[in-house]
Amino acid sequence: MFENYYSEQIKSTPSSFIRSIFGLLKNPEIISFAGGMPNPISFPQEELKESMARITEKYQDKLYQYSTTLGIDSLRQYIAEQYATRYGMNVTEKNVVITTGSQQAVDILGKTFINKNDSVLIEKPTFLGFLQIFYYYGANFVPVTLKDYGLDIDELKASVKNHKPKLAYLIPNFQNPTGITYSKENRKVVFDVLKDEDTIIVQDDAYGQLYFDKKYKMPYIGETDINKNIYLGSFSKIVSPGLRLGYIVANEEIVKKIEVAKQMADAHSSVLNQYLILDYMQNNDTEAHIEKIRALYKNQAAAMIEAIKKNFGDKVSYTEPKGGMFTWVTLPKDKDALELFEKAVEKKVAFIPGKPFYTTEGINNTLRLNYSNANKENIELGIERLAEAYKEL
Amino acid sequence: MFENYYSEQIKSTPSSFIRSIFGLLKNPEIISFAGGMPNPISFPQEELKESMARITEKYQDKLYQYSTTLGIDSLRQYIAEQYATRYGMNVTEKNVVITTGSQQAVDILGKTFINKNDSVLIEKPTFLGFLQIFYYYGANFVPVTLKDYGLDIDELKASVKNHKPKLAYLIPNFQNPTGITYSKENRKVVFDVLKDEDTIIVQDDAYGQLYFDKKYKMPYIGETDINKNIYLGSFSKIVSPGLRLGYIVANEEIVKKIEVAKQMADAHSSVLNQYLILDYMQNNDTEAHIEKIRALYKNQAAAMIEAIKKNFGDKVSYTEPKGGMFTWVTLPKDKDALELFEKAVEKKVAFIPGKPFYTTEGINNTLRLNYSNANKENIELGIERLAEAYKEL
Numbered sequence: 138m139f140e141n142y143y144s145e146q147i148k149s150t151p152s153s154f155i156r157s158i159f160g161l162l163k164n165p166e167i168i169s170f171a172g173g174m175p176n177p178i179s180f181p182q183e184e185l186k187e188s189m190a191r192i193t194e195k196y197q198d199k200l201y202q203y204s205t206t207l208g209i210d211s212l213r214q215y216i217a218e219q220y221a222t223r224y225g226m227n228v229t230e231k232n233v234v235i236t237t238g239s240q241q242a243v244d245i246l247g248k249t250f251i252n253k254n255d256s257v258l259i260e261k262p263t264f265l266g267f268l269q270i271f272y273y274y275g276a277n278f279v280p281v282t283l284k285d286y287g288l289d290i291d292e293l294k295a296s297v298k299n300h301k302p303k304l305a306y307l308i309p310n311f312q313n314p315t316g317i318t319y320s321k322e323n324r325k326v327v328f329d330v331l332k333d334e335d336t337i338i339v340q341d342d343a344y345g346q347l348y349f350d351k352k353y354k355m356p357y358i359g360e361t362d363i364n365k366n367i368y369l370g371s372f373s374k375i376v377s378p379g380l381r382l383g384y385i386v387a388n389e390e391i392v393k394k395i396e397v398a399k400q401m402a403d404a405h406s407s408v409l410n411q412y413l414i415l416d417y418m419q420n421n422d423t424e425a426h427i428e429k430i431r432a433l434y435k436n437q438a439a440a441m442i443e444a445i446k447k448n449f450g451d452k453v454s455y456t457e458p459k460g461g462m463f464t465w466v467t468l469p470k471d472k473d474a475l476e477l478f479e480k481a482v483e484k485k486v487a488f489i490p491g492k493p494f495y496t497t498e499g500i501n502n503t504l505r506l507n508y509s510n511a512n513k514e515n516i517e518l519g520i521e522r523l524a525e526a527y528k529e530l
Numbered sequence: 531m532f533e534n535y536y537s538e539q540i541k542s543t544p545s546s547f548i549r550s551i552f553g554l555l556k557n558p559e560i561i562s563f564a565g566g567m568p569n570p571i572s573f574p575q576e577e578l579k580e581s582m583a584r585i586t587e588k589y590q591d592k593l594y595q596y597s598t599t600l601g602i603d604s605l606r607q608y609i610a611e612q613y614a615t616r617y618g619m620n621v622t623e624k625n626v627v628i629t630t631g632s633q634q635a636v637d638i639l640g641k642t643f644i645n646k647n648d649s650v651l652i653e654k655p656t657f658l659g660f661l662q663i664f665y666y667y668g669a670n671f672v673p674v675t676l677k678d679y680g681l682d683i684d685e686l687k688a689s690v691k692n693h694k695p696k697l698a699y700l701i702p703n704f705q706n707p708t709g710i711t712y713s714k715e716n717r718k719v720v721f722d723v724l725k726d727e728d729t730i731i732v733q734d735d736a737y738g739q740l741y742f743d744k745k746y747k748m749p750y751i752g753e754t755d756i757n758k759n760i761y762l763g764s765f766s767k768i769v770s771p772g773l774r775l776g777y778i779v780a781n782e783e784i785v786k787k788i789e790v791a792k793q794m795a796d797a798h799s800s801v802l803n804q805y806l807i808l809d810y811m812q813n814n815d816t817e818a819h820i821e822k823i824r825a826l827y828k829n830q831a832a833a834m835i836e837a838i839k840k841n842f843g844d845k846v847s848y849t850e851p852k853g854g855m856f857t858w859v860t861l862p863k864d865k866d867a868l869e870l871f872e873k874a875v876e877k878k879v880a881f882i883p884g885k886p887f888y889t890t891e892g893i894n895n896t897l898r899l900n901y902s903n904a905n906k907e908n909i910e911l912g913i914e915r916l917a918e919a920y921k922e923l
Contacts, residue, residue: 138757138781138783139730139781139783139784139787141728142643142696142730143642143643143787144641144642144643144644144645144667145645146641147641147642147643147787147790147791150790150794153790153793159598172596173596174595174596175595177591177594177595180591180594180595182586182590182591182594185586185594186586189582189586193575193578193579193582197575198570198573198575199772200770200772201570201573201575201578201769201770201771201772201773202567202568202570202573202770202771202772203565203566203567203771203772204772205552237630237774237796237799237800238796238797240793240794240795240796240797241795241796244794244795244796248537248539248540248666249536249537249540250535250536250537250540251537252537252538266793266794266797269790269793269794270794273641273794274537303535335534337532337535364531376594377593377594377595378594378595378596379592379593379594379595379596379597379800379801379802380594380800380801380802381630381796381797381798381799381800388532390531390532391532394532394536394540397540397543397662398540400546400633400659400662401543401633401637401659401662401663401666402633402634402637402795402796403630403631403633403634403637403774403795403796404631404633404659404774405774406630406774407630407772407773407774407800407803408772408773409772409773409802409803409806410800410802410803413802
């Protein structure tokens with residue numbers, strides 16, 4: 138009865154596939170590789186409890202009052218220091234914006250930069266949450282094929298030449314959805330192609346710290362060049378997604394514009410959560426904590442790859458993740474992942490078909506598997522079930 | 531150096547006046563009536579501490595994991611029950627969306643409903659945070675003059691007839707910025723004018739529970755009619771603004787569209803904060819807590835009105851608030867509130883000139899005074915200083 142009231146964009150925004158199967162996934166008999174949920178091991182519950190006790194003593198009513206739009210100074214400073222230490226970046230708190238999770242960071246960049254029909258270069262396939270919101274803002278997507286080693290350089294060159302994208306949204310580390318990691322060489326060539334163009338590179342690094350081997354702790358594309366880059370980070374995969382805290386690191390001038398967009402979005406992020414995460418990060422051996430997550434995911438990824446090999450042989454191809462939470466399976470061209478999904482649910486295993494991660498039609502034979510939130514037994518059993526479903530295709 | 535990159539809307543969004551004077555207000559010598567900050571007395575710190583201890587035991591890793599877009603079921607249910615008990619509304623948790631503060635509720639409504647140039651009826655003057663974001667979404671504002679008793683009915687009729695607004699955004703209780711409360715009669719007539727029109731009424735009720743007398747606990751415009759109304763509420767003024775939690779109560783069909791907008795905005799609101807507020811509300815005498823806030827603000831409002839009478843006599847007019855956090859002063863037509871602001875800051879007192887609360891030019895002699903976060907002594911001294919500044923105009 139309200140159909141005439143809605144905005145054109147919201148009417149044409151597809152409801153997310155993940156959300157539409159949410160009810161289904163509540164069935165405890167279904168083994169789900171569908172979500173993107175971190176393993177609860179990554180939530181340092183005891184330490185967060187200690188931090189809560191500390192900050193309620195230390196900050197009192199400051200935890201509950203309105204605060205500044207860009208985030209509390211001490212957390213912004215902490216993040217700036219991390220970027221300085223970890224990447225040798227010449228940044229201060231003035232380069233940092235605290236966001237209500239990375240999803241909001243993406244919304245805010247849309248608000249700040251996108252006019253209808255502005256070209257935005259993306260990976261093909263890419264993160265659903267980015268597509269949804271940039272589609273809302275009317276972006277003209279320019280997808281560049283993702284290869285095992287990173288972006289397809291010929292396509293990248295042609296896309297940049299033909300579309301002059303305003304932004305390039307890239308996830309170089311353990312990409313969502315594919316699990317692909319850009320090689321060092323690819324990063325260099327990508328930057329060579331983009332560095333003299335009027336394109337700002339947005340690097341979403343939600344998974345960067347979840348490398349399975351130190352050699353996959355790699356420099357950003359364009360390294361420390363903050364005039365060409367906007368860096369997105371998050372506490373979701375190393376402390377907690379439920380606390381909804383992410384951040385944007387950018388040129389100071391851009392931060393000033395982002396401040397207006399952030400003010401409009403939610404005034405500021407939760408003060409309690411900002412102090413909580415900061416206190417936790419400053420008072421614990423976070424590196425040891427993250428190392429535990431890495432080890433667990435590495436094992437679970439190996440179990441999944443092993444199970445795929447065992448159950449599918451060479452009938453499918455797949456990425457071998459170097460970190461992060463996902464692998465990406467490509468079925469033979471004549472098989473449809475959506476049909477597989479239906480059969481799979483009957484066998485009580487779920488995943489996300491690849492389709493919603495593309496902005497173009499034509500690729501129907503890919504799917505995303507998440508291994509972070511399933512144990513080894515379930516991974517083995519789930520992949521067996523998936524192989525049985527596959528046989529019925 | 532990035533001027534060509536920004537979206538047209540963000541370039542034309544004025545930086546908020548409040549934000550632009552934020553640095554100034556850090557000066558501890560300045561008595562500020564400028565902000566809209568609740569008094570720290572309204573933060574039940576000890577009880578929230580107890581709730582934290584309880585929820586960390588009870589919910590464990592659920593506090594930190596991803597959760598559902600519309601909010602946790604138990605909090606949605608609690609809010610639905612409140613609306614059923616308090617207003618006799620026939621609603622369930624399916625009518626409720628948890629938002630990251632009321633500012634986000636407003637953003638989400640913009641995303642859900644507004645196409646460029648859609649007409650939106652507003653009070654003249656109205657809440658700055660609403661104007662900023664709806665300006666961003668390209669709304670065509672239709673301002674209707676706010677009188678002491680509510681909306682000017684002749685103007686309302688003419689505006690509705692000429693502009694057929696899609697939404698009417700109204701703050702009937704202790705309005706921000708004016709402190710005005712719609713009379714019962716005015717509410718009825720406003721609804722009579724709107725009920726057969728294609729206009730959805732959005733009632734923002736951030737201050738509704740802060741009445742100074744039970745007789746100002748009034749029914750909504752259109753009372754329980756959820757097909758004509760969208761209700762916005764918030765925990766900011768009765769528990770904590772820093773936790774950033776508000777809510778939307780609406781028709782189920784609308785909630786389904788809002789879900790898409792909320793997903794794009796920040797996936798969901800902080801799970802920890804949702805359980806924290808819920809636990810606090812369910813385990814404490816919240817009515818007694820709110821009664822303390824009412825009594826304090828009532829005293830402070832009285833002190834401010836008294837001081838205005840004493841120092842200004844009949845040189846200015848002002849609203850006598852029946853609740854909430856603000857009073858609104860109208861200077862003689864030939865005086866400029868922005869000039870007064872400059873003189874006032876020299877005398878070490880601050881307020882917000884009325885100009886940013888209007889979408890039209892021409893009214894320069896109004897100003898907003900906040901009394902919730904200043905004690906009686908500061909209120910008296912601040913108004914004295916303001917009167918001294920006024921003499922120099």
